[in-house]
Amino acid sequence: MAKYFCNVCEVEFESDDENPVCPVCGASGDDLVKQEDEAE
Numbered sequence: 001m002a003k004y005f006c007n008v009c010e011v012e013f014e015s016d017d018e019n020p021v022c023p024v025c026g027a028s029g030d031d032l033v034k035q036e037d038e039a040e
């Protein structure tokens with residue numbers, strides 16, 4: 001699972017999809033920022 005942050009509604013969510021869609025507002029593409037896991 002990769003984490004994504006939605007710049008439109010500012011929610012964080014997880015998705016395995018190559019082209020994830022925000023579950024809250026439906027944003028996709030450049031509106032989503034992939035989050036790198038910082039904790040090991």
Ligand SMILES: [Zn+2]
Pocket residue numbers: 006007008009010011022023024025026027
């Ligand atoms: Zn959103």
